[in-house]
Amino acid sequence: MALKFLVVDDSVTMRRIVANSLKTIGHDLYVEAGDGREALAKLTADDSINFVITDWNMPEVSGLELVKAIRSNEKFGTIPILMVTTRGLKEDIIEALAAKVNNYVVKPFTPQILKEKIEQIISGSTE
C-alpha cells in the first residue's frame, strides 16, 4: 500500500525540506499542516493519510500534544508517527517516546535517515 504522509511543521522551509526528502526517497504522496490543530483537522477529513511526520515546537497545538491527541483518537489512534525535531535532549526523546511516537529524528537530518526511520516503522508495524 502506498504511503500518504501528513507533514506537520510551522516552518514553511522545513515542510518543503521534508517533502523534498520524501520525494528523494521515493514518496510522492503527502499533505501539509502548519500546526497540530490543522493536522488533526486534516487527519479527520482525509482517511487516506497513513503516516504522520511531525515537528515538536509549533504554535497552537504542539507536536507532542498532537501525538497525544492522535493516540487517544479511536479513528486514527494507531497511525505511525515520526517526530522530526530540533529537540535532542534525553528527557525530550523519552517524553516523546512516552507519548508513543514510533520513531524520532533530530534535525538536521538527511533523506537517508528519514528513509531508514520510515522503513523501521513500517517493518515494525507489519511484523
Next chain:
Amino acid sequence: MDNSNSFENIFKKLGDLKDFFVYGQKLIPILHKILDFMHDTVPLLENVNRSIQDSTSKIPKAAMQINSITNANEIATTEILDIVDGMSMDIANMQTKLESLKNKLGEDEELNAVISTIEKINAGMLNITISLQVQDITSQQLSSVNHLIQSIQEKLAALLIEFKDKEISELPAAEYHFPKDSTFNADARYDKSNSSQKLADSLVEETLNKATQSEIDKLFKKL
C-alpha cells in the same frame, strides 16, 4: 523644698539639652557627609533610571529587528529552495536525455564523465537542501533570544515602576508581541555530528526492547 527640686529638674533637663547639642554638634559633620553623599547619589540614580528607561524603550525595537531577520531568512531560504528545486528538475531532465543519448551512442567515456559530474551536482543540490535546515534551527535560537529579551524588558519595567511609577505600556515603542514559548526550542543546535540522533536511536531501541519484554510478560501471564 519644692522649688529646689524644680530647679534641680530644670538643671538636669538643661544638662540633657546641652548633651543633646554636644551630640548634635558631633552629628553635624556626619549629616553633612550624608547630605553630600545624597547630593552625589541622586543624579546618579536619576541617570540609572534614565538609562533603564532608555534601554527598556529600545528593547521592543531590538526584538522587532530580530523578528525581521527571521522573516528575511525564511524568505531567502524559500527563494534558495525555489532555485534548487528548479535546478534539480533541470538536472533530472538532463540526466534522462543523457541516458537516452548513452543508449543511442553506446558506452562513451566522455558521456560517462558528464553523467558522473551531473550526479555529483545533483548530490550537491541535495546537500544544499539539507543545509537549509539551518534556517529553522536559527529561527528557533532567535525566538529564544527574543524570549530572553522579553524577560529583561519585564524586569526593567518592574524597576521603572519602582523608580517612577511609570508603566511599561507608557513607553513609546512597546508594541512588539513576543512569540509564545512553545514555538521554539532554546537548545536548538545546527549539529551535524549525529550525536543527538545516536542518542535518540538508542532510546528508541531501548523502548522497543522494553515493549517486547512487556509483551513477553503478558504472554507468560496468559500461559
